[in-house]
Structures are given as C-alpha cells and as structure tokens.
Amino acid sequence: MLAMSTKLQGKSFLCEKDFSKDEFLYFIDLAMKLKEEKKQGVPHRHLEGKNIALLFEKPSTRTRCAFTVACIDLGAHPEYLGKDDIQLGKKESIEDTAKVLGRMFDGIEFRGFEHKKVEILAEHSGVPVWNGLTDQWHPTQTLADFLTVKENFGRLEGIKFVYVGDGRNNVANSLLVGGALVGMDVRICSPESLFPATEIVEIAQDLAKQSGGRVTITSNVDEGVAGADVIYTDVWVSMGEEAKFAERIALLSPYQVNREMIQKTGNDKVIFLHCLPAFHDLETSYGRDIHEKHGLAEMEVTDEVFRSKHSKVFDQAENRMHTIKAVMAATLGNLD
Secondary structure: OHHHHHHHOOOOEOOHHHOOHHHHHHHHHHHHHHHHHHHHOOOOOOOOOOEEEEEEOOOOOHHHHHHHHHHHHOOOEEEEEEOOOOOEOOOEOHHHHHHHHHHHOOEEEEEOOOHHHHHHHHHHHOOOEEEEEOOOOOHHHHHHHHHHHHHHHOOOOOOEEEEEOOOOOHHHHHHHHHHHHOOOEEEEEOOHHHOOOHHHHHHHHHHHHHHOOEEEEEOOHHHHHOOOOEEEEOOOOOOOOHHHHHHHHHHHHHHOEOHHHHHHOOOOOOEEEEOOOOOOOOOOHHHHHHHHHHOOOOOOEOHHHHOOOOEOHHHHHHHHHHHHHHHHHHHHOOOO
C-alpha cells in the first residue's frame, strides 16, 4: 500500500483513464481505511500544514462540502474561490492563474465547464490538481459510487452496473470508463441519440479487454437492466441545458427508474444510485417549476424508488468525502 502511495505522489486526478486498475482500486481501499478511521475517531492528518485552493466555476453542495471537510480532517486549510472570486480565463489566462496558485497552494481542486481548463491547471501549476467535475468527466463521483458498490457487494469485478438516462454526459462517461477499468459488466441504457461518444466507448472497450470487464451500449431497457446489481441514473438535463427540458422529458420518460424497472432486474438485492440532486418530488422550487411547466411530479427516478430499501444515495453522497480524502492523501500527503 505504501509503495502505491509513493507512486501516486504529485500526480493529478483528472479522469479515470489516467490510472491503472490497481491505482484506481487503491484509492477505494484507502478511502475505506480513512472512513473507518473517521468513524473510530482516529486522527489521520496526512496533509498537516498544507493549503488547498478550491476553484468552483459551477456551484455544488456535495463537492464543496466533501473537499472542505476532507481537507480539514487531513489537517489542511481549504480556501474556496467561487466564479466571482477568480479571473480564470477572463482577465487572467488559465496558465497564468495556474502559475500563481501553484506558488501559494499545495494542491488545487477545480469544478467547472471545459475539461481543457483543468488540464491547463495541471500542466502549469506544479502541484496536484483534482477534477471536481468538468463537462467531460466526473472522476471523484465515480470513486464514491464504486466505494458504495464495494460496501454493498464486497467486490467490483463482475458487478452488473447499469446507467440509465442521458448516456453522453460527464457522469455516464466516467462510469463507463471507470467500470471498464475495474472489470465491471458496465452498461449504458439510453436512447440512441444520447449514446456516449464513439471515442469514449472505444476507451472503455480497450480497458474492458485488459480488466476482463464488459461494455454494453443499448437503447433496450429490458436488455439493459436484466440481472443488474446496480441501477444508476442522473438528471435528464445537465446544468446549462435547461432549454432542453421538453425534449428530454419526451426522450427519457421510458428510462425513468421506477418500481417496474427495479422488478425487471430480477434481483431483489439490486441497489439504486444517483449522484444528486434528484428530482423525485415537489419539495424544491426547481421541481415545482418543472411540474407547472411540464406536468411531472417526478422525473428521472420515482419517489418510491428513491426512498426504497434499494436506494443507497445518501451512503453514496457521504462517500464523496471519504474518496476525495483518499485522492488528496495519496497524491499529496504523507502516508508513512
């Protein structure tokens, strides 16, 4: 374990395909260890005295809280910089910003839009950079998802992991590539017009050949969810695409996760995952607005499934913190 942490020192965490299967599994195993230490009240201040910049072009409840608490638990000081606090690409180039921040901070988290931005930060900052979400990848989410799967099934290899919904968003990309990397039977079940990009599928297929995993892309719900261990979905419309609601509702309604879909898996132990926030009731102004405009009280998942015994979404949300902590500790900390 120590040898792996030495290998990862100073490395940025931008997307799943940058890591070997063993490296990716190491992050999950380390997260399990750190989670247990937190539960037992065992200090693990592997980043004592470090300063961490948290750059947020896009707001987030879970990502911001997870990075903040993880930093503090590890002994580091987090500094939050929202979209109005930095001049990233506006009055100052991303390269120049990276060089400035790298001289002041020991590590940088970035959550935003274009993936190229986090790549430029990693190239020029001279410190580890961690991707909290871009328009192409969401790797810290994948780690949390897979930790949740391992906690429920004791393994990742061979798990039938099915993502239903918008198959070409950042979460779907990361789950497809990450699932193939660790040897899952990973499936994207979506309308053909929302199939993942060809280059993403090819990356996943190549990784599956190496890991013994399997990749399936299908529009057929019955085929997609048969025998599933995990059913995963995300919002039908990503941030910045709100004008597409009517189109997406028409396209994705057959892919709503409901009792019928759970029953189609034929697996009473199937778990339901969602990266959140989820539109499963009318308890938000957003949900009420959608209901008023489109007549839907539930969208990508029914309230029944969201609150059922199958749902592990809040374990999954908590695991964002433990896995983010593992990434920061492995790439920047002292694990001796």
